[in-house]
Amino acid sequence: MSDIEKNLRAEAKKLLEEKKVDYVIGYEESNGKVSPCFIDNAKDVEKLVFNPGCVHNLSVYLLEADAENKVGIVAKGCDSRAIIELIKQNQVIRDNVFILGISCDGVKDLLGKDYDKCKNCKYPVPLIYDVLLGEKKEGKEEDYSDVEEIESMSLEERKKFWNKQFEKCIKCHACRNICPLCYCEECALDDKNWVSKSHKFPEIWMSHLIRALHTAGRCVSCGECERACPVNIPLRKLYRKIGKDVKELFDYEAGVNAEDVPPLVAFDLDKDKEKIKQN
Amino acid sequence: MQNPYLPYKATIKSVKQETPDVKTFQLEPCNFEYMPGQFLELSILGIGEAPISITSSATRKILEISVKLMGQVTGALHELEAGDSVWIRGAYGNGFPLERFEGKEIVFVGGGIGLAPLRSLINYLIDKKNFKKIYILYGARTPDDLVFKDEFDVWNKIKNVELHVTVDKGTDDWKGNVGVVGALLKKINIAPDAVSVVCGPPIMIHFVVKDLKSLNFSDDRIISTMERMMKCGIGKCGHCNIGEKYVCIDGPVFTLGDMKGNREFKI
Amino acid sequence: MQNKIIKKVIKKDKIKNWINELMKNYKVIAPVKEGDEDVFFRIIKSADDVCMDFQNTVLSPKEFFFPKSEKIFEFEGDEISDSGSKIGRKRILFGARPCDVHGLTILDNVYKGEFNDPYYLQRRENTTIISLACSEPDENCFCKSLGTGPVLCDADIIITDLGDRYFIEAKTDDVNLVNFDIIKEAAPGDVELKDIKQKESEDKITRAIELNKNLDDLHLEAESRKCLGCGCCTYICPTCTCFDVSDESMISKQKGKRFRCWDSCMFPSFALLAGGENTREEKSDRFKQRFYHKFKYYPEKYGKVMCVGCGRCTRKCPVNTDVVKIINYNKLDCNY
Structure with missing residues (x-):
């Protein structure tokens, strides 16, 4: 298990145990594939994974959260930009989300190929987070x-x-x-x-x-x-x-x-x- | 191969304003066969198609639909006048199980525009004269929302037909009953083998079924007609699927017994 | 007359010649590669475009029988003209995988019946199917558990890859389609090799759906939470039949057309009544409907499930919803 994964589970556990969030949106693995998952209970945090299969931008699920829900969310650099924009567009209340930011090394498809977006990733480190997992790193130059x-x-x-x-x-x-x-x-x-x-x-x-x-x-x-x-x-x-x-x-x-x-x-x-x- | 999706032209013979948002249209199609409880697919070209229950009885050699202003198609229909044309296809659906009413007491419970499909059966049974007694219990929101008011007197004058009307909210000049339609069941003496036919908004059906159950109506003696989103009317498009049934071909008429155990059926 | 099976072989380098022969009398629909790896069925203009090396096409050939959109009629003023159901040139669907051929037999049940769907049925009658057996099924395929397999299907002609040649099995009705010099009689060795290849291919299918399980509502609800509510699974499914009917017109409404197009039970509008009531209000209601329809309602009506094991929905779901996992789910495995 990577350190990121270990720390992610620990952070999620803490959030749920201390009732700082109602649930955590993260990634789980089944049949060798990664899917979005929702952890409602601290005892289930072992389901959480973070690996190169974690491509999904989970912030789409913030739109389904009720206004009174506090939600923990796993976010890579690219995903964090969506959260910033959602906050700006008054779709998400900043205080309602706890962002488990992950410094990302890029994600890959099922064949192990890098996604295009990762090849020239400008923001590998989330631009907004409450806790950062992994080391800060430099992004690449914008390439259009x-x-x-x-x-x-x-x-x-x-x-x-x-x-x-x-x-x-x-x-x-x-x-x-x-x-x-x-x-x-x-x-x-x-x-x-x-x-x-x-x-x-x-x-x-x-x-x-x-x-x-x-x-x-x-x-x-x-x-x-x-x-x-x-x-x-x-x-x-x-x-x-x-x-x-x-x-x-x-x-x-x-x-x-x-x-x-x-x-x-x-x-x-x-x-x-x-x-x-x-x- | 015959194309069941092609509608044919019908002319609006007359339009009658029943309530502020319900109109009855008499249509003149070339040979259109139907039975009580069936529906037709009505088209307004350029707007679309919608399933509409038939409110007349074929025994009277007319075709009538009573339509509440609900969406785009009904909205466009309400704009039309006598002489205009519409497009129809059908009739579709199973219709009411007519053999179940022979020689029986029948209790009709209708709410609002829900009386429209019931009227088709009521007038059919009256014309065929093969029933013991007909009770018509009808409720609407206000006196203004009562449909087929002209027909009330006609029904009242027929032997063995008994009509009771109620409104949720009366007006100053309303002298009739005020209250939910289910309460009218207390006003009548129902034979133990009577059959009930219920149609109206979901909430009304919910309570009327409860009332009927408390009067010992068995599930197979509670008959209703169901509304679902529908596109083709002939069992292909999938929209009206409810549990293992298709409202368009297996229904729209079901007994409570037919629907109990259906996963998606809620009352 | 009983349909006898004719067994023949064709060298791989002669396949194009065969297709060219077929194109003389038929409109041929065949797999064509577009981009780096995607293969789609297209009406081909040249036999050179045909791709014989693919796992399966992105979309099933369903759209050539039940198009994404098709006109029902046109209208102008107060008159309509039936412009929809015209029988075109006879067609050959070449290279459809056995699962997708199986899918068409599932569509048949829906579009036939008390009312016949003329558009679908005429296209179906007008099309001869030459199926290309699978030699490399992938890890998401589970056709074997649904009554077919990577080779077996209800096609008119089935061709199987034997390495340097294809084995051809044709019903006698279609003998004219295989009566060319380039197609030779199969030798006993070919038949044997075909059986070996078929077995090899069948053995590669490791996933299986268990059809004796009841659907579990709580599990479906839990699985539906991540569902995005798009129509991807239903639109790429070779067995989904639902459609919408809609009118399109100029602003004046004086001229326009009625058409039907694919619709999906996953969309909120699918069960929305004109008055605003939605009979499947929640995402979970819609998610359940798809599984109940395919694995319960359809089987109750037609005696088999509405799924062919092509694996497309599992392969393409943006959030990796897995149909096999859902159907095979056993309450004991779960801690909800």
Whole structure:
């Protein structure tokens, strides 16, 4: 057992025993696979694991917690950004969550391959936590080469690329449901006046583009949408493009600094008009 | 191969405002066969399709539906007038078990728009004259919410038909009963082999079934018609699945006995 | 007439020639590789596109019988035109895995009956199925416990990998599909080798679902807690049949169409009544419905479970919900 895992169980045990939280959201292992799990009882903390299979961004489960619930949550660097953003967007009350931050060495898929998001991970250490497990470490430089590859395509090529991808979409909404920042109680994608339930063009385009624009300034690039997609649409590329634009236009990076005001909140048409024009 | 998903055109012959949010539409389709307790799928093109119970009796050679304004389809229907067309397909569902009523006392308990499917059976039985006695116990929220008011007198004049009406909340000029519909059961003397037919909102059914049980109605003598989300009406789309049953083809009429033990059945 | 089985072999390097022959008279749907590792069924334009080396396709071939979306009719003003159920060119579904072929027989039960679903049934009747037996089933497969296996299925023709050649078993009805010079009579050795390969493949399937267990509501509720409520498991399932019917129109409502599309019992809107009442309000209610439908209600009606052991839902669930684990769950194992 790694030290992180040992310390994680000890911290979780303490939290539950001292009734500082009602339950802890963490990871468990069964049949060689890692799943999210909910520990309600201190005697069950031995279930908790932390290993390279712990890819899930557990912060999505914070949205299901009741307002009076105190919740412990295991968070890697990327996951912590979602928590920051959720707090900023008034979806999560800071005092209601106890963040078991984990300094992350990267997670891997079932074949042992690194996830794309880990290859150039900028924030391996959580940006918000109540206790940190593991040593602090440096992140890597932001690398948008995946986005630039698509940006360099001609309009026609890009359209062809995304058409090919979106044709695969079955509208299972895994991308939306797994996204911690897709917290709207009523979603435009469920409203047939916005998007019909059809799988034909342009409905699939509309679904994905509505989501891309809606998560602008909120998406923290955790890549869960892409991982959840059963037909492997490279959704992270799409959302990172928006993330890159937001960064360039507003100098804002979602989920990094709790003090930064989200651009969609702070946007001032008069002040920011010139900036938008230039781009 | 015949396409059961294709509706055919029907013309609205007349529209009658029953209550502020219920209208009765008489439709004129080309040969449409149905039995009491069955429903049809009603389309408003561009809006969608919804299952609607039939409220008339085929013995009178008419087709009527009474529709409460609930969602998009019913909303659009309420905008229509005599002469407009709608699209229908059906009739679907098992309908009421008619043989169970022959020569029997039948107690109808209806709440609000829940009287609509019951009316189909009531008028069918009246026309066929093969019953011992019919009790109609009907309740609505307020006097304004009572449907088929014009028919009350007609029913009252028929031998062996007894109507009792109540409202949850009366008005100044309301002289009738005030209280829940289940309380009306105390006003009548029911034969031990009487059969009951109940339809109304879930909460009403919950209490009426309790009342009927206390009057020793066995589970197979409590009959109701069920509402579920439905799309195809013909047992394919899966929406109306409740436990091992499909409301559209196994129902919508069930006895309490049919449903007891069904995992998803709650009353 | 009793259908006799014709046994033949074809060299692997002649497979494309065979497909080319088939394409002359049929629309051929076959596995095509897209991206690095994903294989999807596509209507092929060239035999060169066909991929014969894959564990299983990302999506089952269900969508070629029960499409994601399909038009029921179009309307303009006050008239509708039946534009949905047209019989196209005869089709061959090439390379479907036995589990997925089994899935179609499960769909058949639903779309046949007192009412026939013309869209599905016409496509089904119009399609000959050439199944490609599995030689490398993966650790999530459990077809053997559900009445089929990596080779056995109800296809019209089954082909099995024998190394440098494929073994072909065809019903006499389909003799014209295997009557080409490139396809030779099987030798006794081929039959023997096919049996060995079949056994090898069957032995690789180690997971099994136990069908004699009752579903445990408390366990399902506990498992549902991590469920995200997406429709992934139901949409990638070769046996899920549910659909929604919806109208789409111009703002004026004067012109539009009615279509049906896949729908999922995992979505909150699935059991939502027009008046706002939801008969499956909780996520756990919806989660349970999926298992009860597949492993209890359907079997009560049709005598077999609504699952073929393809393992897709387990492989693809974003939070690793495992169907075998859930069904095989034994109360004694648990401390809830």
